[in-house]
Amino acid sequence: MDERSDAQKAAIDAADRLFYARGIQAVTMDELRSETGISLKKLYSLFDSKKAILLAVLDRRHELWTSGIARAADAVSTPTDRLLSIYDFLHDWFTDGNYRGCGFINAFGELGATVPAVALAAREQKESFQRYVADLVEQAGAPASLAPQLAILAEGAQTTAAISGSADAARSARDAAEILIDAALRR
């Protein structure tokens, strides 16, 4: 039951693309207007402010991440494979051509200190991911200490891939995760 109108969704979509590709403050409202074909007056009737658009973008990014991870997990059957599918999902993302790091980390770095809601959104996204990993780790029967390690590998792969411009980090992270899971289960 999404309360958002089609125009809102289109605006959020375009804003996400622009903010992510170039940074938030680098995108003007006028650009968002010309990109969407929605007039400024209409944009401001759909959202209170540019900040409100950004928060909607982050919400949507959170949903897309969650559903993407879940879809990758659905392709396999054991908790261990589901954990490893995270890095396959990351690999696909890194190679899609427009990858420029984790949108939450980018937003946090740019605005987290001046806009508390941005810092909060980033924290919530990361915590939600950590819970997801922790659940799978528990299902796999591995000690809880494995979960933050696997999450850190995923975070590190994202920033490494962003700055190096290569998707290799996803494979390295996956290999490392496999070793850590093995060691944890062997204990």
Added chain:
Amino acid sequence: MDERSDAQKAAIDAADRLFYARGIQAVTMDELRSETGISLKKLYSLFDSKKAILLAVLDRRHELWTSGIARAADAVSTPTDRLLSIYDFLHDWFTDGNYRGCGFINAFGELGATVPAVALAAREQKESFQRYVADLVEQAGAPASLAPQLAILAEGAQTTAAISGSADAARSARDAAEILIDAALRR
């Protein structure tokens, strides 16, 4: 043989503190003036532009990172311990109270897409770190594939600590690194 004047160093110092704490575009030249006590005219005689100040800040951050990592490594004696000392260094950094993520990643997210020199500086810093890790891995007699895994753990710990606001990630990363190193040497 540093070519920089004391005034330049003071300006870079203050700019680093402000940029890092609040984001680059959130800091005005006027604020930098009042923070340093250096007039705008003088600032613009010391640096061509705000961008030039930022690049000098990133340079200095690179030096500080390199020397900090080296100092931590000097406290121990084996290549393996030197590798692990990276995460101890990170832990100290995370707990210093003003930690807000990797300055290069923050700058990359905010300005990497619009200022190519910023993207370049970030890439160089990360590559330099990867080389450092790779050298130690080789000295430890472990396979080369271990190096990117350890680097990814360090990157992931930095972003995780930034957003969670806790230094725990450093310990998790260290534990994971220990397991990966052990496994690599056992092979």
Added chain:
DNA sequence: ATCGGCAGAGAACGATCGTTCTCTGATCTG
């Protein structure tokens, strides 16, 4: 002592950007 140049302080400029306002035209109502 006077003149010339230099440096500092901050006022001013020009551009930009988020947000609001005005004007126009269309649609709906009675």
Added chain:
DNA sequence: CAGATCAGAGAACGATCGTTCTCTGCCGAT
């Protein structure tokens, strides 16, 4: 058909910020 309400487009406003300019006073040289 007349009048009123609404939405769209983009001009305009007000604030901000990087950068430059002007003015003032100081210092050294003659």
